[in-house]
Amino acid sequence: MTRTPSSTAITSTATDPAPAAVGDARPVALRGVARTFATPSGPRPVLAGLDLEIAAGEVVAVIGPSGCGKSTLLRQVAGLDAPDAGEVLLGGTPVAPYDARTAVAFQEPRLLPWRTLAHNVALGLPRGTPRTQAREQVARLLDLVGLSGSAGLRPRQVSGGMAQRASLARALARRPGVLLLDEPFGALDALTRLRMQDLLLEVHASRPTTVLLVTHDVEEALYLADRVVLLAALDPAAPGAASVRSVITVPGDRPRDRADARLSELRAELLDGLGVPTHHHVHDPDLHHSI
Amino acid sequence: MxxxxxxxxxxxxxxxxxxxxxxxxxxxxxxxxxxxxxxxxxxxxxxxxxxxxxxxxxxxxxxxxTGLVAPYQLPSPASVWTAAVDLVERGLLGQYVAISTQRVVLGFLIGAALGLAVGSLVGLSRLAGSLLETTLGAVRAVPSLAWVPLLILWMGIGEDSKLTLIAIGAFFPVYTTVVAALRHVDPHLVEAGRAYGLRGARLLGAVQLPAAVPSVVAGLRLALAQSWLFLVAAELIASSMGVGFLLMDSGQNGRVDRAILAILLLALLGKTTDALIGLAEKSLLKRWA
Structure with missing residues (x-):
């Protein structure tokens, strides 16, 4: 825990939990969160005793091996799922089912195929947004993600990268207190992924919301996040149940130099934590590893 | 050029x-x-x-x-045409076609609307599904003709019993396709809809029904074909006008030319209404494809 949530954010939400405050960056607190799924072969614990504090406006990346519960963790914060034990707080109040203070960009774009990109983005707007204002906001968001020229196209008519940008715009349309990104760039080609990462940084710089980013890409985590959380199974009594293994504070201001030597040190450390042999030689930024 | x-x-x-x-x-x-x-x-x-x-x-x-087939078994195309002209001159053919089409359209609309409503309920609500599915499945298994005597006893031989029979015929294709389509809507899309604050009727209108549209349209098309089927069942047994009545009446009087005319009319009417709904389907599905 390198930061404490700003006291103003807590007092403002404690006195005014009304949705009028949606749009302010929210701190997130997970305390003792546990989640077990029932499977045909018996209960499968996924998260256990997970504690994590995220300051308002902070960008936190969660990494961990495949199937370790990263997405489950994110779903707890979004209110798409509820923990079996522990609590999840947004700005000091418990997260509600499908919490309106959060917005999720899923791993797949999940756009409605029969709607144009503009209408898909409009789906993210808070209910009751006046029509003219809605049109303006959608146009602004499409412009932000570089889709102004494709507003009238339907998801099947555009590339995966464009669909994912529309999905991001839809999430931003909600003016979320916490933006939740579930491997949002995972399915994109390498170049588009780099562009999307810069786009996310631009968006965050223009409107600093709290961002929780789940990724399997160590480079991406180090490039985007203030802190990187490594999830792993810690308790030998509950194999498979992940908890926070370590938290790394990433040095340097964004946008960062992707070839920064300090980052490659951290990359080696994180990959090591993920159980991937890195064959890392100190101060050799030319080495790149993929998981 | x-x-x-x-x-x-x-x-x-x-x-x-x-x-x-x-x-x-x-x-x-x-x-x-x-x-x-x-x-x-x-x-x-x-x-x-x-x-x-x-x-x-x-x-x-x-x-x-060439006289290969005797005229009392199969009259020539010309004599079927003459029979048609004769019926038109008596003002009967137009009336028969009109009343049959009216029955099919009304019965289809009633049955399809009910099928859409009940299908949505059963497809979306587990409670409604558990309550209704078994019974409706059993009702569906009853052959169309089996309803006729009961409906006539209950409602008489007027329009009500015929419309009800046709509505039953149109109900089931729509009902079954709507139930199946709603149950197979991509859960990812539904979750995304919920995550963006859609619930209940809004979710149904914005995500679930639109996602089901392609299969629902296919169900509607099937229901229309079924409506013509049930129309003939209704008109064969108890009616004083309509294409089915023409068919039954000609059969009893040995008018093969009129019977063939009635069958040609059914083929033509069925194909025309199907083509119309096909056109609507095509323009609608442009957005989904």
Missing amino acids: SVTVTGTSAPVTDTRGRAVPGLNPFSPGHAARPGAGPLSRRPVRLALGLALPAVLLVTWQVVTS
Whole structure:
């Protein structure tokens, strides 16, 4: 825990939990969160005793091996799922089912195929947004993600990268207190992924919301996040149940130099934590590893 | 056709700026692309579709005019035509076609609307599904003709019993497709809808029903065909007008020409309404494909 949530954010939400405050960056607190799924072969614990504090406006990346519960963790914060034990707080109040203070960009774009990109983005707007204002906001968001020229196209008519940008715009349309990104760039080609990462940084710089980013890409985590959380199974009594293994504070201001030597040190450390042999030689930024 | 040849690399276009297929060997409009061929052209397909009916008509004419088949078994096309003209002159044919079409359209609309409503309920609510599915499945298993005596006893031989029978016929294809379609809506889309604050009727209207539209339209088309089926069942047994009545009446009086006319009419009417709904389907599904 390198930061404490700003006291103003807590007092403002404690006195005014009304949705009028949606749009302010929210701190997130997970305390003792546990989640077990029932499977045909018996209960499968996924998260256990997970504690994590995220300051308002902070960008936190969660990494961990495949199937370790990263997405489950994110779903707890979004209110798409509820923990079996522990609590999840947004700005000091418990997260509600499908919490309106959060917005999720899923791993797949999940756009409605029969709607144009503009209408898909409009789906993210808070209910009751006046029509003219809605049109303006959608146009602004499409412009932000570089889709102004494709507003009238339907998801099947555009590339995966464009669909994912529309999905991001839809999430931003909600003016979320916490933006939740579930491997949002995972399915994109390498170049588009780099562009999307810069786009996310631009968006965050223009409107600093709290961002929780789940990724399997160590480079991406180090490039985007203030802190990187490594999830792993810690308790030998509950194999498979992940908890926070370590938290790394990433040095340097964004946008960062992707070839920064300090980052490659951290990359080696994180990959090591993920159980991937890195064959890392100190101060050799030319080495790149993929998981 | 006046064409503009602007240069070697620019596509050759006609006066409206469209690429001229034959003059642009490397443009996407060129006929050599996969899937292209005479069968991709609409008039060709239409002509092929009409070829078999034409052959049948010629065969019909030949076997009747050569005396291969006796006229009391199969009258010539000309005498069926005469029977049609005769019925038109008496003002009966128009009336029969109109009343049958009216019954089908009304019965179809009632049945389809109910099928959509009950299907949505059963498809979305587990409680409604558990309560209704078994019973409706059993009702569905009852053959259409089995309803006729009961409906006549309950409602008489007027329009009500006929509309009810047709509505039953139209209900089930819509009901079953709606239930299945709603249960198979991509759960990812539904979750995304919920995550963006949609619930209940809003979620149904914005995500679930639109996602089910392609299969629902297919169900509606099936229901319309079924409506014509049930119409004949209703009119064969108790009616004083309509195409089904014409069929039954001709059968009892040995008027093979009129019976054949009635069957041709049913084929024509059924195909026409199906084509109309097919057109609607096509324009609707442009957004989904």
